[in-house]
Amino acid sequence: MNMKSLRSIINSEKRFFLASPALLWQVLFFYVPIVFIVVVSILKRLDFSFLNNITLAHYSSLLNPMYYKILFRSVRLAFFNSLFCFFIAYPVAYFLAFRVRHLRSLLLFLLTLPFWANFLVQVYAWFAVLERGGFLNTVLLRIGIISEPLHILNTPFAIYLVMLFCYLPFMIMPIYSSLEKIDKDVFEASFDLGATTWQTLRKVIMPLSSSGIRTGFFLVFIPSFGEFVVPALLGGGKQMYFGSLISYFFLETRNVSLGAAFTCLGGSVLIVSVILLYFVLKKVFGPDRV
Amino acid sequence: MREIRLQNIRKVFENEIVLEGINLTIPSGEFFALLGPSGSGKTTLLRLIAGFEQADGGAIFLGNKNITHVPINERRVNTVFQNYALFPHLNVFDNVAYSLKLKKLKSDVIEQRVIKILKTVHLEKHIYKSISQLSGGQQQRVALARAIVNEPDVLLLDEPLAALDMALREKMLVELIELQDQLKTTFVYVTHDQFEALTVADRMAIMNSDGEIEQVGTPKEIYEFPASSFVATFVGSTNILKGTVCENRKQIEVGELGRFDISVPSDKVWAIDGAQILMSIRPEKIEISKTELAGFANHLTGTVDSIVYHGRSTQYLVLLGDGTILHVFEQNEEHFPHEEIDYDDKVHMYWQKENVVLLEK
Numbered sequence: 001m002n003m004k005s006l007r008s009i010i011n012s013e014k015r016f017f018l019a020s021p022a023l024l025w026q027v028l029f030f031y032v033p034i035v036f037i038v039v040v041s042i043l044k045r046l047d048f049s050f051l052n053n054i055t056l057a058h059y060s061s062l063l064n065p066m067y068y069k070i071l072f073r074s075v076r077l078a079f080f081n082s083l084f085c086f087f088i089a090y091p092v093a094y095f096l097a098f099r100v101r102h103l104r105s106l107l108l109f110l111l112t113l114p115f116w117a118n119f120l121v122q123v124y125a126w127f128a129v130l131e132r133g134g135f136l137n138t139v140l141l142r143i144g145i146i147s148e149p150l151h152i153l154n155t156p157f158a159i160y161l162v163m164l165f166c167y168l169p170f171m172i173m174p175i176y177s178s179l180e181k182i183d184k185d186v187f188e189a190s191f192d193l194g195a196t197t198w199q200t201l202r203k204v205i206m207p208l209s210s211s212g213i214r215t216g217f218f219l220v221f222i223p224s225f226g227e228f229v230v231p232a233l234l235g236g237g238k239q240m241y242f243g244s245l246i247s248y249f250f251l252e253t254r255n256v257s258l259g260a261a262f263t264c265l266g267g268s269v270l271i272v273s274v275i276l277l278y279f280v281l282k283k284v285f286g287p288d289r290v
Numbered sequence: 291m292r293e294i295r296l297q298n299i300r301k302v303f304e305n306e307i308v309l310e311g312i313n314l315t316i317p318s319g320e321f322f323a324l325l326g327p328s329g330s331g332k333t334t335l336l337r338l339i340a341g342f343e344q345a346d347g348g349a350i351f352l353g354n355k356n357i358t359h360v361p362i363n364e365r366r367v368n369t370v371f372q373n374y375a376l377f378p379h380l381n382v383f384d385n386v387a388y389s390l391k392l393k394k395l396k397s398d399v400i401e402q403r404v405i406k407i408l409k410t411v412h413l414e415k416h417i418y419k420s421i422s423q424l425s426g427g428q429q430q431r432v433a434l435a436r437a438i439v440n441e442p443d444v445l446l447l448d449e450p451l452a453a454l455d456m457a458l459r460e461k462m463l464v465e466l467i468e469l470q471d472q473l474k475t476t477f478v479y480v481t482h483d484q485f486e487a488l489t490v491a492d493r494m495a496i497m498n499s500d501g502e503i504e505q506v507g508t509p510k511e512i513y514e515f516p517a518s519s520f521v522a523t524f525v526g527s528t529n530i531l532k533g534t535v536c537e538n539r540k541q542i543e544v545g546e547l548g549r550f551d552i553s554v555p556s557d558k559v560w561a562i563d564g565a566q567i568l569m570s571i572r573p574e575k576i577e578i579s580k581t582e583l584a585g586f587a588n589h590l591t592g593t594v595d596s597i598v599y600h601g602r603s604t605q606y607l608v609l610l611g612d613g614t615i616l617h618v619f620e621q622n623e624e625h626f627p628h629e630e631i632d633y634d635d636k637v638h639m640y641w642q643k644e645n646v647v648l649l650e651k
Contacts, residue, residue, distance in 0.1 A: 185375035188342055191362040192369045193389035193440065203388075207379045 041260035058261035074242035078224035081163045089171035097179035126162045154236030171216040178212025210285040242266045292353030293318045300347030309501040321470045323479045323487035326497030332480045368437040369446045389440040407439045444476045484525045496521045522570040531569045546612040551587040551643040568649040573617040575645040586640035594635045
């Protein structure tokens with residue numbers, strides 16, 4: 001063995017060594033639990049005596065359309081939440097990246113301010129805003145836009161509204177950071193070559209910020225899919241979502257194996273949705289051939 | 291192909307006047323250079339023509355059409371940016387095809403035109419490469435191709451060669467001249483580099499630090515007959531001596547240095563006896579020698595203060611009797627010069643009165 005290949009082996013092992021804490025972390029707290037859930041989902045009883053203990057019965061009981069309706073509802077919530085977030089986040093990020101000069105760091109700081117309060121506290125704070133005698137109704141009544149308090153709490157509207165506010169920063173941040181990197185001269189070049197503002201946005205700015213848009217969509221879509229706090233608290237628990245059904249299985253009915261099976265099913269749906277989303281985003285925003 | 295006419299252009303940035311009273315006509319098909327120091331507003335003037343900036347006064351005409359308030363994307367003017375501003379997400383072909391695709395031309399027409407223009411700028415081997423795979427010089431050519439593919443009336447070039455090394459720059463200059471000959475498009479070339487401007491331009495305008503045009507003319511006119519001491523010192527190097535006209539406009543008295551013969555052109559009416567004027571003598575127009583020479587109207591003596599060897603020429607800084615320093619260039623015509631001038635040598639300097647330019651300011 002010559003010196004060069006020896007060195008490259010040492011180097012590659014060094015790299016592995018440096019990565020090992022992160023890898024260990026990932027294996028212990030990510031892959032092991034997943035394997036654990038998959039195993040639990042095919043057990044008859046929770047005693048880990050294998051072979052005669054394996055069953056697909058939990059999965060067959062999941063063939064009930066009710067479960068698919070719930071999964072579909074979660075996918076819909078995740079999709080529209082990320083879409084609404086995108087439509088609000090893109091102009092905000094654009095404004096921050098190109099229009100603001102002096103106050104930029106202050107505004108970015110304000111954007112992270114909600115993270116200072118616990119998520120649950122943020123959600124509870126919305127009660128005070130949305131309830132019958134809450135802030136929003138009081139203001140609207142005073143101005144005279146409405147004559148009777150609006151019924152907002154415990155509706156899907158409340159869920160979508162609060163989800164939007166809670167997840168918005170996750171969409172703004174990556175889009176902002178990708179927009180900020182764009183050399184402003186390419187805008188001028190685009191106008192110079194005859195493009196309108198809209199064409200410049202679609203053919204230059206959006207393709208150049210597509211990585212940020214993609215990251216934003218995933219950062220919002222994936223946790224929104226599993227969200228159960230907001231639907232439970234602001235939706236009044238009237239409608240089941242993926243996350244709320246899992247907690248129902250594990251905490252209420254204590255049917256751990258069924259819960260695990262449902263988790264696997266939902267996880268697969270999530271993976272498929274994310275892959276689909278990836279291709280849709282690539283088609284819509286990706287390097288567009290003018 | 292239409293001429294550009296700038297009428298009394300004024301531009302103010304944050305209460306600071308950048309351009310004032312700019313009047314300039316650039317005939318169609320001309321290679322025109324805007325030369326000035328940094329901060330002279332030459333780039334701003336270019337951006338006004340492109341439409342990136344709006345003038346605070348005056349009007350811009352392209353042919354007979356007033357384009358002062360026409361949006362950027364509707365002007366038949368394209369720009370080559372200093373840092374190229376290529377679209378990083380598009381390959382060479384799509385960068386060049388951008389404007390054609392916006393016009394919704396048929397794809398075979400687009401392909402034909404893009405490939406033709408890429409051949410013109412010698413990039414036919416790199417059609418489908420991504421921008422990041424190209425060298426600086428190649429990116430420069432893509433920027434050029436992208437700007438000319440749409441056949442604009444005017445091509446604006448904002449210090450396009452600033453990022454290239456010297457050898458490549460000289461090569462590109464020649465190519466730009468050839469390209470302009472071929473296209474007959476009006477080129478407006480902004481630069482702070484006098485060498486570039488003198489090389490490429492049919493005509494050029496010299497702008498000063500106050501955002502005014504000092505002189506417009508051919509490179510030869512600008513160099514040989516500068517209109518002001520600013521132009522004389524900014525384009526090339528020169529010696530400026532201050533003196534008083536005397537002897538019925540035949541001589542100039544320059545303080546302790548004595549009197550020198552001058553010939554006053556008839557149009558320089560301000561050069562009357564008693565007037566304080568400036569005299570510009572280009573360093574290469576001065577003959578330097580350790581021995582006395584005959585046949586020159588004007589003569590000075592001094593001591594060699596420093597010698598800078600440039601290869602093709604040598605620059606001498608000569609200390610005169612009154613303490614001023616005179617720059618003298620001498621061509622290095624011989625391997626072994628018949629006389630070697632050294633530091634602290636006493637030297638004679640001569641020039642003909644025709645080679646002096648008299649300046650009012």
